[in-house]
Amino acid sequence: MDCFDPSCLPRERYVVFVVSTMGQGDPPDSMKDFWTYLTRKSLGARWLEGLFYAVFGLGDSTYGKYNYPAKKLDRRLFNLGAKRITEKGLGDDQHSSGYEGALDPWLLILWKSLNQTNSSLLPRISDAIHPNLNILGDAKVEVIYYSAPQDTTISDPKILIERARSMSPALKYHNEGEPQFMLQMVCFVPSARA
Incomplete structure (x- = not known):
């Protein structure tokens, strides 16, 4: 603003x-x-x-x-x-x-x-404003985040995803030399619904 x-x-x-x-x-x-x-x-x-x-x-x-x-x-x-x-x-x-x-x-x-x-x-x-529409619709893509380094094996993705979801941007100190994101998207796989 x-x-x-x-x-x-x-x-x-x-x-x-x-x-x-x-x-x-x-x-x-x-x-x-x-x-x-x-x-x-x-x-x-x-x-x-x-x-x-x-x-x-x-x-x-x-x-x-x-x-x-x-x-x-x-x-x-x-x-x-x-x-x-x-x-x-x-x-x-x-x-x-x-x-x-x-x-x-x-x-x-x-x-x-x-x-x-x-x-x-x-x-x-x-x-x-269709009368039968009660939500705006499903998401067209699904994004899955993995926080493991590329040189390690992901043994339990559920734990890694849970840890990534619990991260709060408010708790991260932002370094001006770094990009403003916390997680990196490494690939995109189109959904069957898209």
Whole structure:
């Protein structure tokens, strides 16, 4: 968000915000300057009049301040005069489907609401709001990660995959000289469903 100049926000017509949560309900570092600007007292209750927005939060319901930055952003935008396209969505890492458990239904409502607000935005909206569609569809590819060095034999891939899944980017110190990834994809095998 900090790459976007918040003073330009009143000139936007539609904005969708996807907001993660850090630590104990803190906004991500990439949002702090943006948020500081939005909290200025000089911004009036009609500053964002004419802006339509939607907010989806990425959080973990085991924390006390679950999706706190998304909730605060939604409330602040509304208090500055912006109009909600749809209610905020709250993704939860603890859901059996991860954050997608909330994202998929939220997206269907978002597309339908955008189409009602301005049908020229999404001319093929009928594809997304089919009455029998309750999810957006299955993944088209499957990615399997192995963390063993190339010169060793993988004796139990389940343990290696489990270890890789439990790694948290927040716990890894990023060295500026290294690429920004934790796992490496070594090959791609097309799925039979693709």
